[in-house]
Amino acid sequence: xxxxxQPDIHITVSxxxxxxxxxxxxxxxxxxxxxxxxxxxxxxxxxxKYFSGDTLVQGIKGFEAEFKRSQSSFNLRxxxxxxxxxxEYFCAVVQMEYGNKLVFGAGTILRVKS
Amino acid sequence: xxAVSQTPKYLVTQMGNDKSIKCEQNLGHDTMYWYKQDSKKxxxxxxSYNNKELIINETVPNRFSPKSPDKAHLxxxxxxxxxxxxxxxxxxxxxxxxxxxxxxxxxxxxxxT
Numbered sequence: 337x338x339x340x341x342q343p344d345i346h347i348t349v350s351x352x353x354x355x356x357x358x359x360x361x362x363x364x365x366x367x368x369x370x371x372x373x374x375x376x377x378x379x380x381x382x383x384x385k386y387f388s389g390d391t392l393v394q395g396i397k398g399f400e401a402e403f404k405r406s407q408s409s410f411n412l413r414x415x416x417x418x419x420x421x422x423x424e425y426f427c428a429v430v431q432m433e434y435g436n437k438l439v440f441g442a443g444t445i446l447r448v449k450s
Numbered sequence: 451x452x453a454v455s456q457t458p459k460y461l462v463t464q465m466g467n468d469k470s471i472k473c474e475q476n477l478g479h480d481t482m483y484w485y486k487q488d489s490k491k492x493x494x495x496x497x498s499y500n501n502k503e504l505i506i507n508e509t510v511p512n513r514f515s516p517k518s519p520d521k522a523h524l525x526x527x528x529x530x531x532x533x534x535x536x537x538x539x540x541x542x543x544x545x546x547x548x549x550x551x552x553x554x555x556x557x558x559x560x561x562x563t
Contacts, residue, residue, distance in 0.1 A: 372554075374491075377556075378556055378557075379454075379540060379554040379555050379556040379557050380493075380540070380554040381554075382552075382553075424491060426493065437495055437498070437506055438483075438495065438552055439495075440492070440493040440494070442490075442491070442492055443491050443492075443493075
């Protein structure tokens, strides 16, 4: 079965600093990978996705992620964090053989210091 | 226009009651889902429907019964509510013949007292 691990429960960065949120997955075939953001009291918003092709994918709000098959990772990055980026971030992988079943990691809470 | 809308946003009720949550999507998608987010923010799929047909049913107590009157609507009815049912329930939609992303609603926070 597929699984997603986000090793960091909380991360705190200063405003303007760079950010990297880690995500590791386990899946036998080529995965479809996603990053979502959830602001307090809100639903999930898709930041970016990887299906195939270029391993560096660009998303909304200045985020990017890099798929590294050798490391089974799909880490999310942003060069300069804004206070409005404070939220919870979820990495997910889809199990296409089970009807587009999305399997989520446990999430990483991002705090931004001013 | 809201793509995936859920009602109500908040639901507070007592143990033993029966309640329903409604979901509608205007994206023209043919697949809809219910996800549960527990108190630790862990998200897990409960059900998915494709063109009104149940596709995924993830070991959910049979007190939970999804109903899809058409492919734009997926409602969740919960019988005999228990304290452990307190959570945020998210509806989502996608096109099954293409990989996600799923579009999520803003959630329904259910509190059982």
